[in-house]
Amino acid sequence: MSDESDIAFPGLDLPATATAPAAYRVLARKYRPASFDALLGQDAMVQTLGNAIARGRLAQAWLLTGVRGVGKTSTARIIAKALNCIGPDGQGGPTISPCGQCEPCTAIAAGRHIDVVEMDAASNTGVDDVREIIEGVRYAAVSARYKIHIIDEVHMLSKAAFNALLKTLEEPPPGVKFIMATTEVNKVPATILSRCQRFDLKRIPADMLAGHFARILDAEGVAAEADALALIARAAEGSVRDGLSILDQAIAHSGETITAAAVRDMLGLADxxxxxxxxxxxxxxxxxxxxxxxxxxxxxxxxxxxxxxxxxxxxxxxxxxxxxxxxxxxxxxxxxxxxxxxxxxxxxxxxxxxxxxxxxxxxxxxxxxxxxxxxxxxxxxxxxxADLPDPGSLIRQLQQDRSPEAGARAPAPGPATTSAPVAATAGPAAATLPADFATLVALFRQRGEARLAHYLHDEIRLIACTPPSLSLAATGLPGDVKAAIATCLAGWTGTKWHVEWHADGGGPTLREIEIAEGKALIEKMKSDPVVAALKAAFPDAEDPVPLARSA
Missing domain, CATH: 1.20.272.10 (Zinc Finger, Delta Prime; domain 3)
Structure with missing residues (x-):
């Protein structure tokens, strides 16, 4: 498709008296980037391509992906010009900055270069369409340095068409390059992706879009409020083409000055x-x-x-x-x-x-x-x-209202209960025995023995704890756990521990205690008038699941 002036019937000689007015071109076509310098927000891709061209390390195929309107097709055409540019004097080579004046550059921009072929895969989806490409690549370029095939919306090709393209895409003849563009890269087979250099074109930031629109309006002689351009840039959602289409509409809607109020009215946005x-x-x-x-x-x-x-x-x-x-x-x-x-x-x-x-x-x-x-x-x-307490404040309030019996329970092992008087320095003289079983488990966690702490917290049941003696119940423990517990306690406290093991008996594990306390707290919360009101307002809300602290 041509990027130059629109010509309805190229090659048709009209009478000299018949001077038709130039057709209006929408801003998205009129200001389509013709060089990498004019491409917005894709610096990483431009740098990579520039280095590849300068060092002669050109891939046989590129895949351009990104949301609509970020410049995929424009980039494909710029790459075609960059590879085939010969400079104003006809002596140039591949360059990241095509001159835009030589015959290859002007012909590619006009969409009439015989060696740069564009195919819309959305309307040419079958294997027969791909077969035409395969047949065409056998012949050398007519006048250009590289014969380039641009396949737009490549994800629309059928499975058979993709398979037919594989061999040619992997090993094209010398002087043949493929450039593919898609908005849905997840639909492109992995076999195709592995044969291409992939570039993900980014959404354009709203502030960059607003600046771009301001420059275009200056060229068009149209004034606009800064807030109006910001609204259009946000509505574009990172797409240059979408933004320019909205800008075109805003000019028609507002006249000589685009106001924020007019844009809100046009887009149906709230003030x-x-x-x-x-x-x-x-x-x-x-x-x-x-x-x-x-x-x-x-x-x-x-x-x-x-x-x-x-x-x-x-x-x-x-x-x-x-x-x-x-x-x-x-x-x-x-x-x-x-x-x-x-x-x-x-x-x-x-x-x-x-x-x-x-x-x-x-x-x-x-x-x-x-x-x-x-x-x-x-x-x-x-x-x-608006005047209800947030969930955190509500939980803290309920915790403060807990009964003395609940507060007198053994502290659950966790970061807040690891302040047992266990000395940091080594040696029997500086050590103090854990006061209870929960403090003992916290000692294992504090010393970095997470594995043993897990077994003590989740699977081992306490029968009696009278330091330095322990009576525990558990089944199915790994063979080294029982001996390791006694060894660690002796080394940390400087006292020999007597640990008895039983197959059954004992009370609930610390994990079971914490879950039971959590259920009791949830039931108490549900009886609170505020929580009851929330439940009435949101009948589909589910009760929280009580969890034990991580061991």
Missing amino acids: RSAVRDLFGQVLAGDVPGLMAAIARQYDLGQDPAQLLRELLDLVHGITRQRMAPRHDPALSAEEQAALDNWAKALGFPRLSLLWQMLLKGLEEVNQAPVPLQAAEMALLRLCHA
Whole structure:
């Protein structure tokens, strides 16, 4: 396909009086990159190809993969020009910077070079189409240095077509190169992938896209607000072609100046300031203000599902700002300040709860017969949850309310209970015997004997513990475990230990004790009014599974 001026009927001589106006070309075609310098965001690939060309280490086939609109087909054409460029004086060789002026460069750009053949695999999927390529590669290039076959959307080829291509792709004749492009590399057989050099083209960052759009608008003589370009860049989702299509539409929609309000109206996006106000009302529990704001957005034509998606995007942005602070150039100063303030004020448990509830609400909106009602109910639940304690605070409160009997139980072995008076220095004089069995197990963990600690914690039952004597019950232990336990205790405490072993008897293992305590805590939590209210609000929620501490 030509990248030069559109000619409806090339070769047709029109009368001199018939001067048809030049056809309009969309921005995505008009500003298609013609050199690696104009290619956005693919520096790693350009460097690799440049080094390969400079050193004469050219592969027989390249596979370009990436999402739509990141430059796969454009890159294929640029590679074809780079390999066949002869320079303005006709004496040049392969170069990473094709001149764009010589006959090979201009012919490839116009799509009329006889030695550069493009095939759309989406409409040429069969083995017969590939057979034409195989027959064609037998003949040397007519005028170019390399005969190049560009296969777009290569994943659409049939299994038989892929198999027919294998041998030619692995050992093509001298002077023949293959360049393949695909958006779904997972559908390309491994036998094809192994014969190609693969380049994964990246999504283009939003700030880079916004700068690119600004330069294009300067060339087109169109003014635009910075917020408008940021909105278009975000909507493009890393695709240059998608962004340019939206930009084309925005120019037609807005006229000489593209405003953020016009772009929001055109794309059906909520006003971001209105979304921030809505989020603030949710956090404040302002139900009347929230309901009025939802109705106002609905009257303006805002889709309820899109409104919840905008709130999800805001919660995600706040969470990222809290966990990994950064300055986003695509955000206005007002938006950045709002994100910073909320990131400081909201903890991760609260943000995670908001995210889960909004996600559940969005699912309900998409399924509800009246989406507006579902959106209102979802946001009302958020208001109700705004003044609830987060799960961590609730658990700490319940733990503080535990009965003295529960608090008097033997401490479970874990990082918080490993503070037994076991001396760090070696020698009998500095050692103190463990006070109880849980402390003894913690000693094994502290000394790095994780294997023995596991058996003591999960599989061995205590009959009696009167240091330096132990009476234990277990079956099926490895032969070295029993002796190793006594040896380790003697070495660490400087005292000989007497350890008796029995086949049965004893109480529950420490692991079983911890699981039982966890179940009791869950039952107590379920009787709490706050938890009962949460269960009523989310009847499908499952009870947590009590887990023992890792040994």
